[in-house]
Amino acid sequence: MKRMNQLGVPIGIVAIVVMLVVPLPAAVLDLLIALNITAALLVLMTAMFVHKPLDFAAFPAVLLVMTLFRLALNVSATRLVLLDGFAGKVIDTFGHFVVGGSLIVGLIVFAILLVIQFVVITNGAGRVAEVGARFTLDAMPGKQMAIDADLNSGLIDEDEARRRRAEVHAEADFYGSMDGASKFVKGDAIAAIIITLVNLIGGFAIGVGQLGMPFGEAVTTYSLLSVGDGLVSQIPALLLSVATGLIVTRSVNDADMGSDIIRQMMANQMPLRVAGFGALGLCLIPGLPKLPFIVAGGLMLIASSRAGAAAKEEAVEAQQIQQALTSPDTPELLAAEIQVDPLGLELSADMIDLVDPSSGGDLLERVKALRRKIATDLGIVAPPVRTRDNLQLPSRTYAILLFGIEVARGEAPPGTVLAIGDFLGSLPGQQTQEPVFGLDAKWIPAELRGQAELSGATVVDRASVITTHLAEIITQHAGRLLGREDVRMLTDVVKRSHPVVVDELTPTQLSLGEMQRVLQELLDESVSIRDLVRIFEALSLRATRTKELDPLVEAARQALGPAIAAPYAVDKTLHVLTLEPQLEQAILESLRPGDLGQAIALDPETSQTLLRNLAQLTQEVENRNIRPVLVCAPQVRAALRRLVQPIVPRLAVLSYQELTGADQIRSEGVVTADTRLAVNA
Template sequence: MKNRDYIVMFGVILIVMMLIIPLPSSLLSFLIILNISLALVILLVTLNVSEALEFSVFPSLLLIMTLFRIGLNVSTTRLILTKGDAGQVIAAFGQFVVGGNVIVGLVVFMILIIVQFIVITKGAERVAEVAARFTLDAMPGKQMSIDADMNAGLINDQEAKKRREKITREADFYGAMDGASKFVKGDAIASMIIVAINLIVGMIIGMAQLGMPLASAAQNFSLLSVGDGIVSQIPALLISTATGIVVTRSSSESNMGKEVSDQLLAFPAMLVVAGIVIFILGLTPIGMIATLPIALLMVAGGLLIRRNRRKAVQTITQDQDKQREEKFKSQENVINLLHMDPVEFEFGYALVPLADSSQGGDLLDRIVMIRRQLALELGIVLPVVRIRDNIQLEPNKYRIKINGSEVAEGELMLDHYLAMSPGVEDDSIKGMETKEPAFGLKALWIDEQTKERAEMSGYTVVDPPSVVSTHLTEVLRRHAYELVGRQEVRQLVDHLKEQYPALVEAVTPEPLSIGDVQKVLVNLLKEKLSIRKLPVIFETLADYAQMTKDPGLLTEYVRQSLSRQITEQFAKQGESLKVLTLSPDLERKISESVQKTEHGNFLAMDTGSTTRILKNLSEAVEKWADMDSDPVILCSPAVRMYVHQLTERYFPNIYVLSYNELETNVEVQSIGVLNAA
């Protein structure tokens, strides 16, 4: 690699020296052929790159090649004006290429200048300018697109960084090409000036210093000047063409040769039509000698390409059928059947309009909003909800599955509204009796004509999409802890590590594993507590994980750290928190019934005592029905975890809090005491 660097640096130094030091004609001829060869190589490379950034060094290379040609022009001008000879290559171009005719040579040279300066260079300059402007204007949108893909989880940080670097390189490249295209334009102008100088000054030197007759001086210096101009314009034209190809090249998966052949021959029938037109053209005085071979070639080529493509399509179809058959027979196909969606929403065929956007259904949009709402509320990203129709269900029914098991079901009437009573029944409101699926409230399915009257009577009236979205929200909120596995916790931890690397390293992988952290988070979600304050949770785990790895105890410590959050969740602003407390005898009995094992601590109370406690709790909950808040049991921190173990199966809607989980400014009102007897 170092040798290559030295070669480039040494080459640039030699080019600069060419502008100062006279070169012998033999070395100059070698350098002229080298210039043509390098220009040809650059052109071929531009034809084979799939996108412009693969040849990102082109703007710098363009400057070096322009400087190289100027150095050659200076050297040839020095030889022409001092010796009247510029070497074998220029003499050959002056004699052989243009037939020794000065007029023909000047015409060829002017055509090359016009093609390069007006056609190729001017067009490439304009394209480079527009491409640079559009690339810079599109940068903010591309950056936002990358950020959106990363936030959606479609790409990772490394891929996002790679894409951002590519966008920056594109902007730098097209900006450089906008300026580098001016080199080609200036080179064309310089070539015309140099040829004019060689021609005019050469004739003057030939007559004044070399003693040549006017005719001989004009003939000699004209051929040398034209030969020098053509020799310099051929590589310049190749470089100009390469410049135009680079700035007009769009990103693709293949090189230009393959794309031209694929796209130009994409419609073989058009080749046949073009061949027929050329054949008809031969019936005119133009004659068949020039048109017939081309017509036959195009018709035969079109028919041959068409036949080969049909065979290729048949072969591909046969291969695909064979692959599908092998895949069906393979073991992998059976393994794929074991995949299970975390969340599924199935519905009967009558509810298809709910999910069909062409029929006005917005269920998909509602589910997106539900996932966003629960992410803000619970602090977790729920998996995508798989929506599918199921002909085995009754037409108006739906069901919700978590990890393949049904957890809820409901029934809708799309042409009706669900009306829930405010507490005072209105006998004039008629409908089909049902239950609101999310909370089990008594409700009626009413028609469009009854809707306005029901609203005036104080009923809460909702449409079917709102019914099902509310039900789905509550089910996902209730079962969120079942959707948080080790993989999901790993994603949360990785996200937290971006902002709090030291905090994460203090917790995992030592002293706690991802599985230990997952158990704590599941315990919190199971009691409907948000884990959005993940930094606070990890701070607590970092403090207490050195003392214990029991998920239950760690959960209790975390709950106490989240006291402000728990207080805001259960204690309404300006109102006292109504609670049910435990008698000292009951707390003592629960403490004495705790059994400690190597797998954790558990409540092991005798059946009789458990039955009496649950009976007393049931009576207390019935009295709570008249209140507008959820039942809350308040107890000491030492027994809170075990009271929850006792009540969670039979009374899942009861919240169990400890004194340490409430802020000191909360006013607590005891509405009853739960006894052991």
């Protein structure tokens, strides 16, 4: 069967080429004409029942093959008409029965079909295909950025991102092919006119000049056959033209075209009623037949009553959902309410559609995907996110809670999408800032998504904005979310594959609480703890000499050195800020032990000057679109990070031993403790 599928189309194309030069019997021509009409009808039905254009991606090639097949049939029919004066029963029937044996009627019907196909359908479909190809190509960068944003926020995995990128490229290729394929349809209509004229003139010449027929008999014989051949060709050509128009005007949806049209036209009761009463009102005009308008108006009113029933059912379902969300208090619900959840997401009443699958809401599924993404990136299993409504929240607002305390809040107006970019002035909407990176953005109506993408903006839906914000909050507070039970679970996972490493480390050298503190410190600095085997091995070696927190953390960081520096490298180049040697030595001499680790005990003036110069230098480097890191000796790294983090929280502090993850290191400036500031251009 697979072999037949591979060879069927090539063999068919070769047969079509053979038909152009080899005469066919009239019976074979009848069979092929019937096959041509049936195949065109099949293509039309397929175009109507696909859910999206890419489901019929082979349509441009099918259109070319069908056009070539129809032209080959025209050549064969012309040969039989001119040689034998007979081209089979199908053409003869179309020439005599369909048009009543009248040459004038046949020519008029043929001309009307040409006008419908060439002027109306073909020109319109060609224009739509041309515009669709241009818009699709212009929107490709925006779609690629949206896919990358979903991937980075954890909403999709690599496989899904790869599939979506392939779909974007396939869509661009499809509309580009349709732009060219529509020209075949237009050329086919022109060819039909020329072939019909050739048949008419050639038939007159052969009938009168060679066969000696009277002029009237020649006109009757060859003209009707020529018109019949033209009608037989134009019917499948018209079907393919309609299929072309349906494909290029088809919007992406989860249902076929018929279901979409009926659902959308039946969605509103009022237009159906107005149309029904309007048809009934036409019955009052004297002289008009009343029965057709009564039937048409009655059908519209019946349809409006069905639309009203469907609207009531949807309202009842929405009311049931609302009642489920606001059910009366029960002891079980109250007990659940008083429990403190590690992570919580609260939505205002007008945002419930985001979690309602019947309304297309997929926020809960995206949150599940986010937990998998966090586990892959940070190495921890984030606790479940309890999502619920909060009637006290302002409209279009969501809040993110950590252990019952609100830590972040944002807006996601219903019916909008977030456009992020620099050229949004021409788009209507509410100006805002992207909640994670603080980029200029605007909430625009959802129907303007395509226009925003064409202007170069990155467009993100409401659920993506919320999950991206939630991912950032989880990353910032990953250390707090790592509990003692989580450490036990991670340790048990490592023990299954590396029992010696775990048995040597715990509980003889470090307790679960001490291991938890080390892992929390790593997470607080956005260091992934996925490689627990190397972390535990490094802790086991250092724990034999000390159990202080800072040395244990530094030992784990040195074991993960390349993995720590790699996220900050751009094209394998790490952009670093360094301390002036005298300043670094002064910091080393000022270290003092504390309850939370070592602290820097510089005089206040020196500390303030150091932090001010560091913040200024970091800002100047970031203005060049460079993300720097501060490097120092491992003995002062932890203390320096505690000093810097409140002032410049986005600046990572690495030790010299952790720079092995970058092939090249470029110095962007030297931090001093006086009024001098050394910046490398």
